[in-house]
Amino acid sequence: MDLSFVPLLAVLVSLVAVVPILLSSSKPNLREFWTILAAAIKFGLVLLLLPGALEGESVELHLVDLAPGLPLALKADPLGVFFAVIASGLWIFTSFYSIGYVRGAGEHKQTRYFASFAVCLSATIGIAFSANLLTFILFYEMLTVATYPLVIHNEKKEAVDAGRKYLAFTLTAGLLLVAASALVYHYTGTIEFTPGGVFDGVELPHTAMLVLFILFLGAVGVKAGIMPIHGWLPAAMAAPTPVSALLHAVAVVKSGVFAVLRVVGYVFGTDVMGDYNLNDILIILAGTTIILASLIAFNQDNLKRRLAYSTVGHLSYIVLGIALLTPIGMTGGIMHIAAHATMKITLFFCAGAIYVNLHRTEISNLNGIAKVMPWTMGSFAIGSMGLAGIPPINGFFSKWNLALGSLEGDMIIPVIVLVVSGLLNVGYFFPILYRAYFKPGEGLEKYGEASPLMVVPIVITAALSVLFGLFPNLFFNFFDLAVDISSTLFNNGSP
Amino acid sequence: MIESHLPAYIALTFVLFSVLIPAFGLWRSELSHPIAVLGGGIAAGFSLFGFIDVINDGSIRYFFGGWEPPVGIEFVYDGLSAFFVLVINAVAFFVLIHSHHISKREFPGKEMPYYSLAMLMMLGFNGMIMTGDLFNLYVFLEIASLAGYALIAIGDRPAPYAAFRYLIIGTAGGTLYLLGVGFMYTVTGTLNIIDMAAMLPMLYESNAVFAALILMIVGIGVKAALFPMHGWLPDSYTYASSSSTALIAPIGTKVAAYILFRIILWLFGIEITDAVAPISYFVGVLACIGILYGSIMAIAQSEMKRMLAYSSISQIGYIIMGLSLANPWGFAGALLHVLNHAIMKACLFMISGQLRLKEGHSDISRFDDGYRKKYPWTMTYFTIAAISMIGLPPLAGFFSKWYLALGTIDNSNWLFLAVILISSLLNAVYFFRVLEKVYMMDPSKGQKEPTDAKRDEASASMLWPTGILALSLIVIGFANAVIVGVLLDIFPM
Incomplete structure (x- = not known):
């Protein structure tokens, strides 16, 4: 054909x-x-x-x-x-x-x-x-x-x-x-x-x-x-x-x-990047972004803004993986494109469902909502734990590769950055889950889940995050594809 | 053998119609417009035919009355002049179609002299481009200018003052040019451009030649509104009637830019131009200042026509900057921008005219989101032209910028590169400001609901010309490789 x-x-x-x-x-x-x-x-x-x-x-x-x-x-x-x-x-x-x-x-x-x-x-x-x-x-x-x-x-x-x-x-x-x-x-x-x-x-x-x-x-x-x-x-x-x-x-x-x-x-090629030490700039910028964005995310009470800063941080995971200039690191970066996509889209979907359903946008107003929106908040829990790098969700998998990649390149600082960032992720996502699940809510009696048009996609993207974490090759052989792509970049075009 | 007479036909068409219009117009005033459109159409047809002919078979030298230069006067119809002639006549044709209702509304009863003068001005422009003789060029320049002063004087109440100011400054510019021609005649003994160009290498570093060059650049720079000789332009374009502005603004300064191309690249050549002092670089710097100045001033305007006028100062800067680079990419970028900018500015000024016709004003601060509903197509065309002005691909405006950028890089001229980039951003500021007004509710007025304005689109005679020009920007964007291939062949070095 x-x-x-x-x-x-x-x-x-x-x-x-x-x-x-x-x-x-x-x-x-x-x-x-x-x-x-x-x-x-x-x-x-x-x-x-x-x-x-x-x-x-x-x-x-x-x-x-x-x-x-x-x-x-x-x-x-x-x-x-x-x-x-x-x-x-x-x-x-x-x-x-x-x-x-x-x-x-x-x-x-x-x-x-x-x-x-x-x-x-x-x-x-x-x-x-x-x-x-x-x-x-x-x-x-x-x-x-x-x-x-x-x-x-x-x-x-x-x-x-x-x-x-x-x-x-x-x-x-x-x-x-x-x-x-x-x-x-x-x-x-x-x-x-x-x-x-x-x-x-x-x-x-x-x-x-x-x-x-x-x-x-x-x-x-x-x-x-x-x-x-x-x-x-x-x-x-x-x-x-x-x-x-x-x-x-x-x-x-x-x-x-x-x-x-x-x-x-x-355009530059991994050899030129290394020869001219251009990747160092990228590593420093990405590492700084990861830490700073996570710290700023702590201070955001608006749910979408917190997610936005989380996105800024996680994008730099990918950039970091690319900048390591090692095949495994590159693979990790490429995988994180997919992993972050499924997890973060789940989280934003949840934020939107909460807004449409309850008209709430601030984290401090989310007390007790897991009782009325169990599917939504369950998916939120999966997405946020995945971003923090907790197995078996796919965020762990890409992060593991990123860490291996930096060790492969004899670099220890990126590993530290990843670990610290993982802790910070737990730090800024956990309070949301704590409020939703463990704090008593007010004025929630007349509410239920959002419309199925919203909840079904949420559950599916959350499920995808878990499935890709357990079986990276389950759909489309994604992991193999990422490995192939990254190896072409280190062998001048041949896989 | 029609091809060999084409240059004369183009010019004579305008002479003929400038007479035909009063002849019929005195009998039936409403005939003026169709006759003018017919004349413009015939001239545009000849120009298209001639351009294709020149590309295929090479340039035409037309000797009037069979008298060969240096005794007689010739028209030189080569790639450069054929290109400019095609651009101005094609754009003028669309503007003439468009002007029907606007002229009836803005200066009722004066259509006959208006269209007759328009034909004369086009004669002047075409003559300036095609002539091979420096003095003859001056004659055509005065024909075009005198007709232009009159066209600008028809308009709002301050228009005659603006026209008078233009007349004073423009005449001074013309005189400086004539003085330069005089110098050149004294040292070379000829007025024919080709003869003179052959003699100039012997006069390398002659003071008279250097002085003549400066005089001609300054003189023509006035006509091209090259910074800091642009002072006449904003008022003239703002207060002249919308149909005059739409006719003059896209092509008037281009013709002056053409003369600069002819003088710097063909007559003197870049080596003699830069023999005594780096004139081309200096001209480029002026162009850069003009680009930034025009864009910044455009941001500060609330009247749409005035904003577009300042934008013209900026855009002519692109063209002259490309010229000053004197390398193939810069040249191709500049000429492509001649085409692009003529189309974009014609389209935008025509739209400002439509808005004045419908709303009675073109004051951006009074635009609202009803326009989107009232004039859906007009606003679509405006958006296309605006995005092309900002220079986003795949619209035509992006590509002139791309080639100009390549040209600056070839000369390692980082300053000019930065100016091109910064200016695009400034363009975005003043065009998105309008788009925000038109497509969004006004948050500062606390507007809650979109207006329920009824559709009140302009008539077909206005909508089609603007539409064709706007869509041609997309076509040129995708076909620019072909156009640029032709333009690169024209480059003289």
């Missing part, structure tokens, strides 16, 4: 779906049907690419030339497929959950919401399948623009300010990416993502390489939430919760760490 158009279709399906979504704006059920249909088709298309990816094959498609010699090209390589499976798979759950959420919360402008969401997913899959930096920029900026209407969705002052902050950070990052890509093109004559990097045989002065790396870091670090350029992420929590769940815990921020991986592994 010829699969060469599958990546393109996977990108386009949700973009095309925008048209029927807009046209059926007066018929909500039909409109949501289009979303669900697009999500299902997208996931199916991505799955078609999976068997090839597991064999280490890539599907390439060159469309038009965007600039002389620089094509708009898609390439579904194993890493791209890995990311696309996560994003498109979780979109299905988020779509169901979104329906429950926006109707439950009585949100306005729902058509704009679903349309923007669909564009975001197109952009995310486009990012996953971009074959070169120029194509990547296109989808990266598209994601920026499409997320903006979701951030400002409720159009209150706080949301508008958050939207401005979001644009200021992400548009600046986009410009740095343009500059960095143009420089790479100037120095090497190519901007194609190549396992092992494009600097083969190109000698640059140390300062030039350092400046280039810092430009890239600024460009991808914003979406990856690396401190000190993470500020937009907590602000963006003004968005409706499904947006925080899929975009600000999975699609957008994972696009950021995915971009870090592309830059480290496919």
Whole structure:
């Protein structure tokens, strides 16, 4: 079977779906049907690419030339497929959950919401399948623009300010990416993502390489939430919760760490990173971010903001894994993309269910809610313990690999950072569980669980977290895929 | 053998129609608009035909009356002039279609002189671009300018003052240019650009040539609104009638930029330009200051036309910066931006005209989220043009920025690179400000419910031109590799 158009279709399906979504704006059920249909088709298309990816094959498609010699090209390589499976798979759950959420919360402008969401997913899959930096920029900026209407969705002052902050950070990052890509093109004559990097045989002065790396870091670090350029992420929590769940815990921020991986592994290459000591910068930044973000999370009473800072910290787990430049560490980082995705989306889903059901957003108001929302809080417990790294949930598994990876590279400090961060995670998640389960609640008599449209996705994502922790290869041979990807990056392109 | 006469046909079309319009317009005033559109359409058709012809078969030198230069006057229709002619005539064609209702509303009864003057101005612009003779260029420049002053003077109450100011400054600029031409004539004995270019290498480091270069750059810089010679522009564009602004703003300064291209890269060549002093770098720095100044001033404006006017100062800076880099990428980026910016600015000024027609004002602070409902398509086109101005892919504006960035990197010119990037952010500030107003409820007014405004979209004669221009930005974005391939071939070195 010829699969060469599958990546393109996977990108386009949700973009095309925008048209029927807009046209059926007066018929909500039909409109949501289009979303669900697009999500299902997208996931199916991505799955078609999976068997090839597991064999280490890539599907390439060159469309038009965007600039002389620089094509708009898609390439579904194993890493791209890995990311696309996560994003498109979780979109299905988020779509169901979104329906429950926006109707439950009585949100306005729902058509704009679903349309923007669909564009975001197109952009995310486009990012996953971009074959070169120029194509990547296109989808990266598209994601920026499409997320903006979701951030400002409720159009209150706080949301508008958050939207401005979001644009200021992400548009600046986009410009740095343009500059960095143009420089790479100037120095090497190519901007194609190549396992092992494009600097083969190109000698640059140390300062030039350092400046280039810092430009890239600024460009991808914003979406990856690396401190000190993470500020937009907590602000963006003004968005409706499904947006925080899929975009600000999975699609957008994972696009950021995915971009870090592309830059480290496919632009600079692990050899160049090591030779010029660029990874040290990344390790220091990631380690600092992990600790600081966890400490800040302690101080947040707003549940979504606490989760946001937790996200900032966990994104840097992934960055740290990449920066270790050891095969096991890289595997751990890649696995944590999936692990953090299932766990954090569960937690955000829970936060949204609590908001829609009880209209509570502050942690100090959550006393006793586990009695009325047992399924939701049970899932919350699983997600939060997983993030703290407690076995058998998948967070433990990726963290174990991260620790092994740093030992493999004879580095002890990252291990200490991971252990301390694990304790801090326990520290800021435990009080939530304690309040929900052990403190007596007030005014909860007339409430039950949220709508099944919300609770079922919550339970499924929580179950996925446990299943992936117990059997990392249960679905899609994900662990093997991650191992293959990371080994290609250390053997100049061969698995 | 129509091809060999094309340059003359383009110019003569405008002469013919500038006469036809009064001839018919005095009889039936409402005929002025269709005749003007017809004229613009014919000229645009010739330009397209001619451009394809030049790309395939090489440039055309047209000797008027068969008199060869240096005795006679010639039109040089090469890649550069064919490109500029196509851009300005195509954009003007759409603007002319669009101006129908606006002109009837903003200056009723004056359509006939308006369209006739518009044809004359286009004659001047086309002549400036095609002529191969420096003095002849001055003549066309004055034709275009005089018609332009009159067009600007039709408008709001302060418009005549703005036009008068422009007239004073513009005439000074024209005179400086003429002085420069005089210097060049004294040392070379010719006015023909190609002849003169052949002689200049012998006059390397001549003081007269250096002085002439400075005079010409300053003189034309006034017309191009190159910082700090931009003072006439904001008032003129703001107070002129919306249809005049939409016609002049996208193309007027481009034509002046064309002359700078012709003078610096073709007549003098970058080596002679920089022989005595690094003139090109200095021009680039002025362009950079203009880029930042224009963008910052645009942020400070609340009147949409004035904001767009300042934005024009900034955008012309991109073009001249690309020129100053004098390398293939910078050149291609600058020319691509000529095309992009002409389309974007025409589209945006046309939309500001539509808003003035419908709302009676184009004051951004009074925009509200009803516009989204009242003018859904207009606002969609505005959004496309705005995002292209900000420079996000895959819209056309991104790619001119990309090539300009490559050009600055080729020259290791980090300052210019930084300016391009910073300016994009500033563009984002002033365009998202408008988008926020149009697409969101106003949180500061405590608005709770979206307005229930009724749909009141502009008429088809306005919607189609803006729509086509906006959509062409997407097409150009995806097809830019082809365009840039052609532009790179035009580069003279």
